[in-house]
Amino acid sequence: MTTLETIPAPDPADRIAALIDITESLNLIFEEENEAIEEERAEDAAPLQEEKARLASAYAQSIRAVAADRAGVSGVDQAMLVRLRAATVTFEARAARQRALLGETAGNDKNENASEYGQTA
Numbered sequence: 001m002t003t004l005e006t007i008p009a010p011d012p013a014d015r016i017a018a019l020i021d022i023t024e025s026l027n028l029i030f031e032e033e034n035e036a037i038e039e040e041r042a043e044d045a046a047p048l049q050e051e052k053a054r055l056a057s058a059y060a061q062s063i064r065a066v067a068a069d070r071a072g073v074s075g076v077d078q079a080m081l082v083r084l085r086a087a088t089v090t091f092e093a094r095a096a097r098q099r100a101l102l103g104e105t106a107g108n109d110k111n112e113n114a115s116e117y118g119q120t121a
C-alpha cells in the first residue's frame with residue numbers, strides 16, 4: 001500500500017510547467033467566452049463551463065502547491081517564471097474583461113427592463 005510519505009514530491013519545475021499549462025488553457029476558455037459574450041452569443045459559452053470549472057479547481061490546487069514550496073520554486077529557471085507571469089497577466093486581463101462584459105450585459109438587461117415600463121435606469 002502506498003502512503004503519502006512514499007510518494008515523491010513533484011519537481012518545482014514540473015509544478016510551474018503544470019501551472020503554466022492550466023493558466024494558458026483557462027486563457028483560451030476566457031477568450032472564447034468573452035468573444036461569445038461580446039457577440040451576444042452567451043449560449044455558446046455554456047459548453048465550456050464544465051472544463052472551466054475543472055481547470056479552475058486544478059489552478060487553485062496548483063497555486064497552493066507553488067505557494068507551499070516557495071524555496072523550491074525560487075530555483076526554477078527564470079524563463080519559466082517569466083512565462084508563468086505572462087500567462088498570469090493575460091489570465092487576469094481576460095477575467096477582468098469578462099467581469100466588465102458581464103457587468104455591461106447585466107446593465108443592458110436592467111436598461112431594457114426599465115425601458116419596457118417607460119423608465120430609465
